Amino acid sequence: MMPAESMSTTQLANPAETARRCNKSNRAARKAAAGSFWRLVAAGEPFRLLFPLGTLIGIYGVLMWPLFIWNVTGTYPGQIHARIMIEGFLTSFVIGFLGTALPRLLEVPKMTWMETLGFAVAVIGTVILHACGATMWGDQLFFFTICTLLFLLGTRALLFRKDNPPPAFVLVAVGMLCALFGSGVQVVSSVSATALPEWCFPLSKLLLYQGFLLFPIMGIGAFLLPRFFGLPNRQSFPESLVLSPEWKRGAVFALLCGGMVMAGFVMEAQGDPHWGNGLRSAGILIYFLREVPVHQAGFGGGSLALGLRLALLSIPSAYALMAIWPEQTFSLLHLLLITGFSLLTFIVASRVVLGHSGQSARFRATIWPVLIMTSLVALAMLTRVSADWMPAMRMSHYGYAAVSWVLGVVIWAVAILPGVRRADEE
Numbered sequence: 001m002m003p004a005e006s007m008s009t010t011q012l013a014n015p016a017e018t019a020r021r022c023n024k025s026n027r028a029a030r031k032a033a034a035g036s037f038w039r040l041v042a043a044g045e046p047f048r049l050l051f052p053l054g055t056l057i058g059i060y061g062v063l064m065w066p067l068f069i070w071n072v073t074g075t076y077p078g079q080i081h082a083r084i085m086i087e088g089f090l091t092s093f094v095i096g097f098l099g100t101a102l103p104r105l106l107e108v109p110k111m112t113w114m115e116t117l118g119f120a121v122a123v124i125g126t127v128i129l130h131a132c133g134a135t136m137w138g139d140q141l142f143f144f145t146i147c148t149l150l151f152l153l154g155t156r157a158l159l160f161r162k163d164n165p166p167p168a169f170v171l172v173a174v175g176m177l178c179a180l181f182g183s184g185v186q187v188v189s190s191v192s193a194t195a196l197p198e199w200c201f202p203l204s205k206l207l208l209y210q211g212f213l214l215f216p217i218m219g220i221g222a223f224l225l226p227r228f229f230g231l232p233n234r235q236s237f238p239e240s241l242v243l244s245p246e247w248k249r250g251a252v253f254a255l256l257c258g259g260m261v262m263a264g265f266v267m268e269a270q271g272d273p274h275w276g277n278g279l280r281s282a283g284i285l286i287y288f289l290r291e292v293p294v295h296q297a298g299f300g301g302g303s304l305a306l307g308l309r310l311a312l313l314s315i316p317s318a319y320a321l322m323a324i325w326p327e328q329t330f331s332l333l334h335l336l337l338i339t340g341f342s343l344l345t346f347i348v349a350s351r352v353v354l355g356h357s358g359q360s361a362r363f364r365a366t367i368w369p370v371l372i373m374t375s376l377v378a379l380a381m382l383t384r385v386s387a388d389w390m391p392a393m394r395m396s397h398y399g400y401a402a403v404s405w406v407l408g409v410v411i412w413a414v415a416i417l418p419g420v421r422r423a424d425e426e
Helices: 002-013 015-042 047-069 078-106 113-131 135-160 167-191 200-224 245-269 273-291 302-324 326-355 368-387 391-421
Strands: none
Touching: 015 047, 015 113, 015 391, 047 078, 047 113, 047 326, 047 391, 078 113, 078 135, 078 200, 078 326, 113 135, 135 167, 167 200, 167 245, 200 245, 200 273, 200 302, 200 326, 245 273, 273 302, 273 326, 302 326, 302 368, 326 368, 326 391, 368 391
């Protein structure tokens, strides 16, 4: 007992030494945790870095509105906010998901930590350029980032794959092409407004802001989303390098529905928003009713399934409403972007994080932070969409909607994102 008592007495007599030892121990623990985290990233799981990065970028991009409205900053967010949310926030999640999932599906070499870090730096650089008003340079860096992603994953698939991707992933490729066309045309138009046909500019914005996310949601969704509801998966095939007739039929069906969506974009770009939005809504509904028939799954499934139902309902509903009231497109578009794209992103990210951190038992459970996030994101959508019907309070409602979204995302991040530091077996 004497040595312990002596140490205790010494520590009490010298609190500075005690604090030094505590700080040294804490630093060692943080260093070990950081090392473990980077080992997980290096094991081919880029989502562990890119999901938290995307979350921070999203919070920054949305906070631009209340900071401007309440006179903290003097820069009108407008285009800057839109570019940061698409080319920064959502792109981080797209790269994180595809960089993790596609090598596993194809059984090819996984993404290295240097590649993951490179993508993180590129996304941060894109955000900084847009935040500084250098839109053309931001679009160029985004274009280069998507090209690099396609090159790295494409060469792996061509050289090493032992299996075919799900047939619906042809739509993921279409989404990447939308990103390249959209950002490329924006760059060319900023250099010379007359270098391309007039219809290319509005089409490029539609494909960059909507098609880039919508087609991967359709493609990845057909493969992943049935798992949320315990539904049969039409995208699962025996391992093979040969394209079976069933695989080809699935790919053709995906391309036909994707063609309806693309035709809708073209029609809107040429001045027909009624039929353009209506065709998109029809293509999405037909596709998901076959591939993810949520109406057959009942109403169980836990918090993730509830949030997913809201997101899946929001996407075709937004296009249907814009077809009916095209004069309200700017407002109704936020039904698509907020409870469609962003909510679905966080729900899918939740499943990925839980599944890769030994928490798969929570897939169908009630997860209160996810429920709260879903509620606050829905409130943000309602506040933002209704704002344009109340001109006297429009700007203040923009601010309230942004705060509601950010609060929901912060609650989600605090509860879910720590899982990126945990390995599967823990």
